[in-house]
Amino acid sequence: MKPPKFDYHAPASLDEALALLRRYGGDAKVLAGGQSLMPLLNFRLSRPAALVDLNRIPSLAYIEERDGQVRFGAMTRQRTIEFSPLVARRVPLLREATKWVGHLPIRTRGTIGGSIAHADPSAEYPAVLTALDGEVVARGPKGERVVRARDFFVTYLTTSLEADEILVEVRLPATPAGAGWALEEFARRHGDFAIVAIAALVVRDGARCGAARLATAGAGPVPVRLRAAEEILERDGLTDAAIDAAARRAAELVSPDSDIHASADYRRHLTTVLTRRALTRARTVAHA
Amino acid sequence: MSATGWIGKPVRRVEDARLLTGRGRYIDDHPPVANVHHAAIVRSPHAHARIRGYDLTAALAVDGVVGAITGEDVLRHTKPFGVGVTAPVHYYCAATDKARFVGEPVAVVVAKSRYVAEDAAELVRVSYEPLRAVVDPERALEPDAPVLHDAVGTNLAGHRRLVYGDPDRAFREADVVLEERFRFPKYGSTPIETYGVIATWDAFEGVCTVWSNFMGPFIMHPLTARVLGLPENQLRFIVPPDIGGSFGIKTSIYPYMALIALAARLCGVPVKWIEDRREHLLASSSGTDRVAYRELAAKKDGTILGMRFRWLDNVGGYIRSPEPGCSFRPTGNFVGPYRFQNLEVDASIVMTNKSLTGPNRGYACGHLYFESEGMIDRLADKVGLDPAEVRRRNLVPSDAFPYRTPTGGLYDSGDYQAAFDKALELAKYTELRREQARARAAGRYFGIGLALAVDPSVSNMGYVATALDPQFRAKPEYLPKSGAVDSATVKVDPLGRVIAILGTTPQGQGHQTIVSQIVADELGLTPEEITVVDEMDTFTRVWSISSGTYSSRFGSVGTSAVVLAARKLKGKLVEYGAHLLDVPKEQLTFRDGAIRPRTGKGPSYSIKDLAGRAHWNTESLPEGMEPGLQATAVFGFTVSKAVDAEDRVNSSNTYGFIAEVMAVEVDPETATIKILRYVTVHDAGTIINPMIAEGQIYGGALHGLGGALYEELAYDEDGQLLTGTFMDYLVPTASEAPTIDIAHVVSPSPLTPLGSKGLGESSSMTVPAVIANAVSDALAPLGIRITELPMTPTKLWKTIEQAGRSHAAPRAGHPRPEPNSGTPLR
Amino acid sequence: MPDAVTVRLTVNGVAREGRCEPRKLFVDFLREDLGLTGTHVGCEHGVCGACTILIDGEAARSCIMLAVQADGAEILTIEGLAQNGKLHPLQEAFREHHGLQCGFCTPGMLMTALDLLRTNPSPTEAEIREGISAVLCRCTGYHGIIRAVEAAARAMR
Known part of the structure; x- marks a missing residue:
């Protein structure tokens, strides 16, 4: 299990990295944390002509709050996010999700940009990006463009990034004060990709639910925003009955597949169970 | 037994210093x-x-x-x-x-x-x-199945029907006859x-x-x-x-x-x-996947009269030695800890397009006890007895040892009742049952499982011949096989330092530590004064056909060879000391590292003293004594005999015992199993190092749990492996490991000088049984009994769903929602 | 090697240098080029954790990292954990609590536990389990390892 031969480049700037991608015309792979790409190389399932390693571009790692958004440089490590006070305060759902990402030594290398660009539908970060309706910034030869979550994920391991583009930033809306959040995940072992996970966020407005956000991991080829379920809560509030109705509706909104770990029916069923659990916990966290 | 008493102490391991500092020497290192x-x-x-x-x-x-x-x-x-x-x-x-x-x-x-x-x-x-490929052992025996080996003409590599006692009569006279089909998975x-x-x-x-x-x-x-x-x-x-x-x-x-x-x-x-x-x-290799059909005959008071085993063991594309041990390794302990006398075993060894099989911790016993203990629970249910009571009524009594099983096994020692009682007591079994009643009343799925097993150690290699027909074995040109042998050398250098040389190949079991304890006790030294060498080299070590480190051998046969070698050397030292002191050797004793007069009065010679004299001055040796201070001993069990004409064989040499109780709760929504309590009581005779012994039990138990819940080498119909990475073949992590309460009962083996037995495979063979029984008990209100492993959440959920009690899941086929992002989050 | 690259780094406090192909995995570089065979290869796809080392103080899998990526880095491997012939408290605790049997996962286990205790000096049992679930062990059932990390945390506080 040794990787095949490839050219290796570790550019010091983003422009240099983009130039390299252009030069290889789609045959190069961007190397971020490497926690998914390197195993694929070792299995020789991926055979790029070149690797363009972003790890020597320091300007790609930062966390800052601007215009009501928390913005993450694509190369920000998951471990940095795990311990960031800003994230804990302003995007607590992301912090909770981070604890579900792989294991400690995976998170020291793994990056937010890498996880989202890899677009594994069972991963936690794409679910959070989808739930919060965040954005990613893609930089290409023609400059930057901002892509919303729902326009980003195309299917398994496929995004709307062009071959000559690099995901440079992830933007998540800051969580309003008093909001409640939860990420409920079911995996067969600790640290595995989710069989199903549900990211939930609710904003209370008196007895009503001002806003609800729900998205899945593991319940289909892309993370699914459960908008119709959210609407039940925004209409009927956060009562047990409304949560139960939203959870049932959630299962109708997903099209999971079967694999060695779980059948489609089981995943659909888990969507209901975990939506209910996530909302119930988020409701407890939220204060009006 | 020993003056200084290192045996029985949790002595820290000699091996650890090098392994903790990156100085181990593995095959890939140098x-x-x-x-x-x-x-x-x-x-x-x-x-x-x-x-x-x-x-x-x-x-x-x-x-x-x-x-x-x-x-x-x-x-x-x-x-x-x-x-x-x-x-x-x-x-x-x-x-x-x-x-x-x-x-x-x-x-x-x-x-x-x-x-x-x-x-x-x-x-x-x-x-x-x-x-065309075939992966299922039953499918592989159908007439239109693709045949792997043209020369064989069928996918049946071997078949034996073994009859002990009069099983037909037992089934005829039974009040209760139970039948069940089980499937055991392929895991590594x-x-x-x-x-x-x-x-x-x-x-x-x-x-x-x-x-x-x-x-x-x-x-x-x-x-x-x-x-x-x-x-x-x-x-x-x-x-x-x-x-x-x-x-x-x-x-x-x-x-x-x-x-x-x-x-x-x-x-x-x-x-x-x-x-x-x-x-x-x-x-590489794995255990076999097996389809088993089981029948049990009993009286209405719960007394088991007999059993029928019919199984198909899937050995993969070829049959590789020591297979078909998958079917026959437990021949002597087929009946487990129970005293019924009538048994029929119908074993088919089937080749399919899967990878090859061989020994995997608990070799063949995980399969055996999963099926047998599952049948005992069904019996308890049928006759209306507590599962503990039905087991108690059938145990081999404590005064029956050494006990000859109908299949030829010779259980050397044990007190099954005492060990079982200890497990029940430690688990607070009666209280657990009350807790279960409360949980059930509250609509929770709380279950208690029991499993009892005879833990065989040191295979008698003769068991493999059970795979051959008695007529074949009766041919004059057939060479019978039997034996379980290990060797050791203990030597003293001119400065009085001791080196023990083993013929074993440890893989983490701490042989160096164990042997240093044994030799220290025998020679009145401390473990630090003993150097132990365990690198097998077939050109320089003393070994025989059965030598190696497998089938939980070391605690029983390897340690015995060390004791014998040390005693042989000690005998020589006493003889030499007697010569130097000019007294009859009967007046001397070996104590605290020195030859001393039994009276306690008079001069003594330390090992160092004797070693210096013996090596530097051979003239000082008594006439006829071989120079050099070393002794090699080969220990072999005399109870290892070839399989007889009636297919009876003492397939192992020492037999321990395991009693386990496990309490679980099943979350019917996610079909996950939570282990609430797990007690395991072992009788492996004398325990030489309890720290190491318990390490084996912890490891074995988690391996068994892996097979019961997580691990499977799963194939599709075309023979492609579906779990070919560690992302799909799920080895349990620390987060999945249960807390375990371990206790021991000690029935020393009369067959080994220290009274010790092996326990390396330990709970790997009982956990599949105990957790399947616990989950069956938890889901009994839904009419569910576990017959297949691993109990993955998706499979278990389906079973619960089909039992019609869980919430109905919405049906598939709904369209995906159109984009609608809702109100902004600000 | 025509396409070889030079890798300069500090390992266990010592400046080291080697030349290798860019595709060479860091674990192979440590073992083959630097002769540090204490770090073990168990799966080469980032799951078993046997190859875990510290890079600039943080635990990482060296089997899913390229040697060239370690250029300029400060590395700690198992060989550098004991100082001046004295075992690290974590090593002592593993010995005391039977946290190892065959020793093959042990280097990765120790390196992971080291980072865990650096970032969480007083972990609960659940946090210890979660932390070391990064490394697979087949011998111990993790019992001794968990006890050892608990004891080391006490000793290191």
Whole structure:
């Protein structure tokens, strides 16, 4: 299990990295944390002509709050996010999700940009990006463009990034004060990709639910925003009955597949169970 | 037994200092010979295909490649391995005519580095004619199933019907007859260190030396010598000082030893091959998957009258020794801890297009007890008794030892009732049952499982012949087999330091520590004063056909050889001291590291003193005494006998006992199983080092839990492996490991000098049973009984769903929602 | 090697240098080029954790990292954990609590536990389990390892 031969480049700037991608015309792979790409190389399932390693571009790692958004440089490590006070305060759902990402030594290398660009539908970060309706910034030869979550994920391991583009930033809306959040995940072992996970966020407005956000991991080829379920809560509030109705509706909104770990029916069923659990916990966290 | 008493203490391990500091020496660490080249193995992508030809041109053209071999070379230069059945299965160290499972070796490329070897291996062209595959053992016996071995003509590698007592009568006279079908999964040992082999040939001496992390030599050394066409004294097996775990699987490395040896010979360089994880999961070894049909006959008071076992063991594409041990290793303890006398066993050994099988921790016993203990619970249910009570009524009583089982086993010692009581008491069984009643009343799925098992240690290699018909065994040319032997040497150097040399191949069991304790006690020293060497080298160690570290042997047979060697040496020291003191040796005793008068008065000689004199001045030895202060002992069990004409065999030599209680709760929504309490009580006779013994139990239990809940080498219908990475083959992590309460009962074995037995496999053989029983008990209100492992959440959920009690899931086929982002979050 | 790159780094406090292909995995570089065989290869796809080392103080899998990526880095491997012939408290605790049997996962286990205790000096049992679930062990059932990390945390506080 040794990787095949490839050219290796570790550019010091983003422009240099983009130039390299252009030069290889789609045959190069961007190397971020490497926690998914390197195993694929070792299995020789991926055979790029070149690797363009972003790890020597320091300007790609930062966390800052601007215009009501928390913005993450694509190369920000998951471990940095795990311990960031800003994230804990302003995007607590992301912090909770981070604890579900792989294991400690995976998170020291793994990056937010890498996880989202890899677009594994069972991963936690794409679910959070989808739930919060965040954005990613893609930089290409023609400059930057901002892509919303729902326009980003195309299917398994496929995004709307062009071959000559690099995901440079992830933007998540800051969580309003008093909001409640939860990420409920079911995996067969600790640290595995989710069989199903549900990211939930609710904003209370008196007895009503001002806003609800729900998205899945593991319940289909892309993370699914459960908008119709959210609407039940925004209409009927956060009562047990409304949560139960939203959870049932959630299962109708997903099209999971079967694999060695779980059948489609089981995943659909888990969507209901975990939506209910996530909302119930988020409701407890939220204060009006 | 010992003056200073190191035996029985949790002495810290000698091995740890080097292993904790990165100074262990494993097979991949240091090249033992110069100019080592690296092999990459080309493997079949097909489960079943005829091989039409090979093209090595592109591979050999890669810079850095020194050579390559294919199945043609294997056919030309080697013989097939001997197999444990009479069917003409030609099992070579690589595919020759056909590939019979995905991952079967078809060619080997040798290059200056593993990277280059893998580059070139990709360029080897093999022309295949794919054939239909079959993976299910029942399907494989259907008339229209594809046949793997034309010479055999069927996929049945072997079949035996064994009858003990009068099972027909037992079933005729029974008040209660129960039947059930079980399935046991294919799972492996997955040591964190994979296989590794380094081979070199000395063209002038004709000697082939193979270094590997093997657990033998065992029977595999003579088997491999024959395959390579070498006399046994020209094939040298060397095992490095450290092996990174095995749990049975490394007994099956020997075909690779032959293959890499052949590559080294034909390529003319020393060749090293380190198996990667993909290769390990695809093609190393595993336990068998089994379909079992069980019947039980009992009286209405719960007394078991007899059982019928009918099973199909799936050994994969060929049958590799020591298979079909999968069916026969527990012959002597088929009846477990119960005293019924009537048994019929119908064992079919089936070949399918899966990877090959062999010993995996708890070899064949995990299967056996999963089925048997499941049947006992069904009996309890049927006759309206508590599962503890029905077991109690059938146990071999404590005054019956040594106990001869109807299948020929000789249970050397035990007090099953006491151990079982201890487990029930430790688990607070009565209280647990009350808790269960409350939980059930509240609509929760709370279950309690029990499992009892006889834990066999030190296989008598004669059991393998149970696979052969008695008529075959009765032929004059047939050579009966039996035995379980280990050796040890203890020597004292001129400065009085002690070295013990073993013939074992430990893989983490702490043999150096254990032996230092034993020798320290025998010679009145401290463990730190003993150096223990355990690197097997077939040219320099004393060994025999059964030597190796498998079947929980060391605690029983290996330790016994050490004791005998130490005592032999001690006898010599006393004799020498008596000569020096000019007193009869009966007046002397050996105490606290010195020869002393029994009266306690008068001069004494320390070991150091005696050693200096004996080595430096041989004139001081009594007349007729052999110079040198060393003793070698070979310990063999006299209860190891060949299988008799009625198929009775004492398949192991010492027999421990395990009693377990587990409480679980099943979350019916997610179908996850939470272990609330798990108690395991072991009787392995004298415990030499409780810390190490309990380490074995913890590890064995988690391995069993892996097979029960997480691990499976799963295949699709076409024979493709679906769990070929560690992302899909799920080895339990620390988060899945249960808390375990361990206790011991000690019934010393009368057969070993220390009274010790083996316990290396321990709870790996009981956890599948106890957790299946606990989950069955939890789900009893839904009418569910577990018959299949692993109990994955998706399978268990489906079972619960079908029981019609869980919330109905919405049906599939709903359209995805249209984009609507809702109100902004600000 | 025509396409070789030079890798300069500090390992266990010592400046080291080697030349290798860019595709060479860091674990192979440590073992083959630097002779540091204490770090073990168990799966080569980032799951078993046997190859875990510290890079600039943080635990990482060296089997899914390229040697060239370690250029300029400060590395700690198992060989550098004991100082001046004295075992690290974590090593002591593993010995005391039977946290190892075959020793093959042990280097990765120790390196992972080291980072865990650096970032969480007083972990709960659940946090210890979660932390070391990064490394697979087949021998111990993790019992001794968990006890050892608990004891080391006490000793290191």
